[in-house]
Each structure stands twice: as C-alpha cells, then as structure tokens.
Amino acid sequence: MLIVAALGALLHAVPAIPPAFAADDPALGKLKGMWSGTFEQYSHDTEGSFPVKLTIDAISGTEFSGTMDWPSFDNTRTRVKGMVDGPLIKWTETAYLRGENAVLHGLYVARFKADNEIAGDWMDPKHTINSKGPRFGTPGGDFVLTRD
Template identity: 75%
Template sequence: MASPAIARFSFAAIIGALLAILAVPGSCAADDHAMSELKGTWSGTFNQYSHDINGSFPVKLTIDAISGTEFTGTMDWPTFDNTRTRVKGMVDGTLIKWTETEYLRGDDAVLGGLYVAHFKADNEIGGDWIDPKHTITPKGPRYGTRGADFVLKKE
C-alpha cells in the first residue's frame, strides 16, 4: 500500500499535467479569446493575383454576430462598384475561416472563395484567399489555389 506522501505527490502530478494540457495553444480557451476579439470592423488590403487581375484593393470586413465558434457579417469592396457581400465563418483552432455567401449590393466580387486567416498581432489578422474558380480539392485546413493574400486591422 502506498504511503500518504506518495499518494499526495501522485495526485499533485496528475493535476499539474492536466493543467498543462489545458494551457496548450489552440485549446478551447484560445478559441474563446479569438472569438471575443473578432467582433467589430476590420479594414485593410486585399492583394489579388488571380482572374487576370494583379492589384491591391481596399476591403472592409464587419463581424456583427457570433454564436459559439461561428460568426456572420459583411464585406465591403469600395473599388469594386461599392459591392457588399454577406459572410459566414468560423474559428477552427488558431485559424479564422470565412466565405462570401451572397451579394447584398452590387455583384463585382467572387462569391464562394475561402478566406483562411490567423491573428498576426493584437488587432491584426492576415492570411490567404483561396480562389473558387480554380481546381479545389480538400486537403486539411487549407485547400485549392491561392488567389490573394490580405491583412486587416481592427478599427
């Protein structure tokens, strides 16, 4: 039979190990932090290199509703005939993913592409846009052909 001192040490070691596992980046706590930081308006630059376009364009992402790990909002494209689209997205570990699902105003943006971003710094996210007009085959957290990159800062 183990002595009380050994039993206390084993219990403390188990609790310490569990706390270390919960503190791993990408855990639920990290997801909650990302979700609380996402709500609001993000502005920046979309650098496109697909659809025979090679240029940089201003864009504004507004996340106005969050439920669990999912969110909804809009994207505004002032130089694309002032087009506005509806977006739907989610936080998946350290990745922030969304797509434009429909036009709310205008029609001068590509619907169905996948935005894959992460926090680059406080109040700054950046990542890639995966072009839906190219061959897309699911492969892990990213798939398809990169058609642009972007950086957005919270207003």
C-alpha cells in the first residue's frame, strides 16, 4: 500500500509534457485549407513525380477529414481521414470519390517544416503498416505540400 501511495505522489509531482498539438491549439487550425505540391512515388511499379492537392475541410479535436486530388491520375479524388499525433500529421485515403487511379489505405506521415509547408513520407499499404512503430511501415513515396 505504501508503494502505491508513493507511486501516486510521484506521478502527480512530474509535470506533464504538453503535446505538440492540443485540441484547442491554434497550430491545429493551421492544417485546415488547401495544400498543393508534389508526390514522388517509388513503389507499385510506378516511379515519378506527380502533382497532388490535399484539402482539409473539417477538424474535430485532433482528427481531420478532407480530400486528395490527383490530376495526373485521371483526375482521381479520394476521401481522407487523419489525425495529429504529437508533432506528426497522419492520414490515409479511405475511398474513391471520383476515378480510381490512386492507391487507397497508404499512410501519409508528415511534419510542419514551416507555417505554410508540410513534408513527409507515404507508407505503402502493400506492406504491413504499424502506426506505432518507428518507421510506420515501408516508405513508397515522399511529398512536400505548401498552403494555397
């Protein structure tokens, strides 16, 4: 019993580490809007540089939703669901809204590089994706997006 009380006192004495984004953090609001850039793919027998547009239109707590547009892939549009996890911005394409020339269920893992720029890796869904692991799956591409 004494050990439990000491542990409880110790936990209350350690200051909490603030997350990079809290639900009411104005930085989270910086995500909302349109982001355009280039996706460099090197998987699924496709290598090249492709234009992409990410639109984040709804934020709730640390989760967000929106769309991705792929003009080079027969103007395909996908539904996006994501979350902010500390300094990481993660999302996946969950469904086709128009066309079907994008790979669904890959994991995008990005960070803010500046107020108007995010960059990161796309983890290929043909491999096991462990969102808690150190590499979050196997990289199949990378991207840089800037706010429109």
